């Protein structure tokens with residue numbers, strides 16, 4: 365076993381010749397098989413196709429995830445994003461730790477936030493960007509933060525535009541109009557929607573079957589747009605159902621395509637119709653994999669609740685209303701029990717429909733008009 369330079373938290377994964385005890389996941393933790401290549405695959409949608417909304421809707425209901433092609437983001441921008449992610453994680457540990465995430469700031473370098481719920485460490489490092497990356501980039505590259513900030517800024521703009529288009533397709537597929545979700549923006553603009561970028565790094569691993577890149581989880585967002593490029597590693601859980609017993613399906617990388625997955629907030633908004641997909645990232649022996657998640661949420665202070673229009677006449681809302689901020693707080697405490705904790709039982713449907721709590725579903729209660737996380741500038 366290689367010596368740990370400091371604590372196991374700062375163990376240099378890239379140069380490991382063995383998986384240390386601190387990062388060793390037992391096989392028994394993996395309770396589902398991985399489906400073979402002959403099994404059905406995550407749907408692929410050309411977002412410019414005439415039937416895109418319909419295909420997106422089916423994918424979100426059946427899988428909770430799809431791959432988006434035809435999105436129009438130039439390949440050279442994605443190459444520059446990937447190069448900057450690799451540049452960041454290739455820095456020596458002590459440089460990266462200068463930009464470490466702190467208790468009062470979600471942005472910065474560190475272990476994936478859900479790490480605290482697991483006794484073993486994951487084979488990955490992360491860098492979270494909420495708002496401007498400038499302060500952290502300056503700490504990483506005191507003399508050359510510009511190229512990182514410029515690329516992130518350009519990527520953020522292009523991704524917000526894509527996110528707006530995807531949201532419109534999703535809402536259209538649910539039969540919703542602009543006035544049903546007034547914060548969603550009318551014409552594909554992403555308006556005041558909140559976004560967070562999560563950069564992930566998964567170094568090659570000497571014993572990939574006994575390590576875990578990113579443990580199984582759902583995202584708390586409305587939806588997440590993941591750039592995974594050419595190295596595979598993302599797997600989605602196909603629960604027991606039409607496709608047989610529960611199993612993991614590898615999301616085959618399609619160069620230039622994005623993986624779009626439904627998060628808990630969209631599951632709530634659609635009253636459970638769109639599935640918040642459980643997913644994880646596995647590692648491999650030879651390739652250093654990187655990815656970038658673009659987490660899309662409602663505007664600051666908007667409460668997301670099941671839409672009246674999507675409820676069956678005899679049924680009520682399955683969840684109570686929450687802002688993204690409140691929900692992140694619940695996730696920090698309860699992790700995968702957070703969604704269950706806001707579930708409304710059938711007996712309470714009647715009380716709930718009489719209460720005022722659910723009337724502000726789509727009302728902009730935004731008293732603090734901060735757009736800090738929607739605009740990334742490096743000035």
Ligand SMILES: C=C1C[C@]23C[C@@]1(O)CC[C@H]2[C@@]12CCC[C@@](C)(C(=O)O1)[C@H]2[C@@H]3C(=O)O
Nearest residue numbers: 470476477478492560562581583584585659
């Ligand atoms: C906005 C956020 C979503 C996220 C927590 C965070 O504050 C920033 C990182 C996000 C991420 C990325 C990896 C998986 C995940 C579950 C985690 O631990 O951190 C998600 C969080 C989430 O979706 O709740």
Ligand SMILES: O=C(O)CCC(=O)C(=O)O
Nearest residue numbers: 562564597598645655657
């Ligand atoms: O890297 C991946 O494939 C998955 C990343 C992910 O799930 C996340 O950032 O939430």
Ligand SMILES: [Fe+2]
Nearest residue numbers: 581582583643
């Ligand atoms: Fe995720």
